[in-house]
Amino acid sequence: MDQRTLLANVIRERFGENVPLPPSLRGLDALAVLAMRGATRAFRVEPVDPGLIGLLCAVALSSPTKSDLQQRDIVIVRDPAQRARLDALMPTQDWLPEAPALLVFCGNNRRQRQIHAWRGKAFANDHLDAFFNAAVDAAIALSAFVSAAALAGLGTCPLSAIRNRAAQVSDALKLPQHVFPVAGLAVGWPIQPATVSHRLPLAATVHTDAFDETKIEEQVSVYDRRRAASQPYAEQRFAADFGLCPDYGWSEDKARQYAKPERADFGAFIRAKGFSLE
Numbered sequence: 001m002d003q004r005t006l007l008a009n010v011i012r013e014r015f016g017e018n019v020p021l022p023p024s025l026r027g028l029d030a031l032a033v034l035a036m037r038g039a040t041r042a043f044r045v046e047p048v049d050p051g052l053i054g055l056l057c058a059v060a061l062s063s064p065t066k067s068d069l070q071q072r073d074i075v076i077v078r079d080p081a082q083r084a085r086l087d088a089l090m091p092t093q094d095w096l097p098e099a100p101a102l103l104v105f106c107g108n109n110r111r112q113r114q115i116h117a118w119r120g121k122a123f124a125n126d127h128l129d130a131f132f133n134a135a136v137d138a139a140i141a142l143s144a145f146v147s148a149a150a151l152a153g154l155g156t157c158p159l160s161a162i163r164n165r166a167a168q169v170s171d172a173l174k175l176p177q178h179v180f181p182v183a184g185l186a187v188g189w190p191i192q193p194a195t196v197s198h199r200l201p202l203a204a205t206v207h208t209d210a211f212d213e214t215k216i217e218e219q220v221s222v223y224d225r226r227r228a229a230s231q232p233y234a235e236q237r238f239a240a241d242f243g244l245c246p247d248y249g250w251s252e253d254k255a256r257q258y259a260k261p262e263r264a265d266f267g268a269f270i271r272a273k274g275f276s277l278e
């Protein structure tokens with residue numbers, strides 16, 4: 001199969017619809033790899049060359065950064081004892097100890113504040129935006145790393161579970177004030193190609209000129225049926241509380257997931273890191 005057909009097929013598989021490809025299109029190989037990317041949670045035992053991880057960090061940190069402020073850092077976890085400590089702080093991720101490499105992407109608003117002290121200027125932006133910009137910067141670097149790793153043949157899985165015990169993770173990594181974990185990232189050579197997980201129809205998530213949700217309920221319902229038919233959930237979440245649902249799909253799963261509090265203490269952690277969230 002040529003790369004053009006592969007890309008068209010992957011996008012159809014992902015979204016359940018055809019997306020026309022422009023007649024002349026560069027970077028087909030890379031676009032197909034990125035469209036096929038999926039979370040990897042099963043890895044070959046083979047380690048990942050630290051030099052490759054370093055290169056991918058450089059590529060990831062070449063991504064855009066708000067106002068050139070560069071408010072994100074990456075912690076590469078290399079020491080086995082440190083790795084065991086962090087794995088133990090994410091006990092829900094039972095597959096994680098087998099992942100060859102672990103990185104932690106952090107928002108860093110500390111450097112900016114240090115610059116103000118060195119330059120004798122007041123920091124006049126001690127409000128929600130300071131936290132938000134650093135979190136977005138870290139997420140952009142995370143995403144760029146994930147894409148670069150996929151192009152290099154590596155599998156990855158981001159880990160918001162790193163924030164389940166944010167204060168202990170922060171202590172373990174010695175994160176100072178105004179530096180906070182955004183996501184972990186497991187990295188390694190995949191055992192098999194990732195599943196191309198279905199996504200909401202593009203008409204629901206890509207808007208032209210203005211936000212439009214006139215058909216959102218029907219679009220979600222169509223998506224629920226598509227997922228239930230071709231990528232059904234292995235088990236129903238919190239069945240003891242919510243029972244078994246005959247038409248269990250994405251919206252039922254997500255509604256059940258967020259019917260229970262998750263990381264309700266994260267705001268307190270971020271405030272304790274010195275951020276004002278007003």
Ligand SMILES: Cc1cc2nc3c(=O)[nH]c(=O)nc-3n(C[C@H](O)[C@H](O)[C@H](O)COP(=O)(O)O)c2cc1C
Pocket residue numbers: 037038039040093157158159160161162183194195196197
């Ligand atoms: C910010 C972020 C945090 C995530 N945290 C976790 C996590 O803690 N554990 C996990 O197994 N997967 C985690 N994931 C992976 C998502 O579950 C996965 O991307 C999603 O189910 C879609 O699947 P796909 O990436 O294969 O398309 C995370 C993804 C992102 C972007």
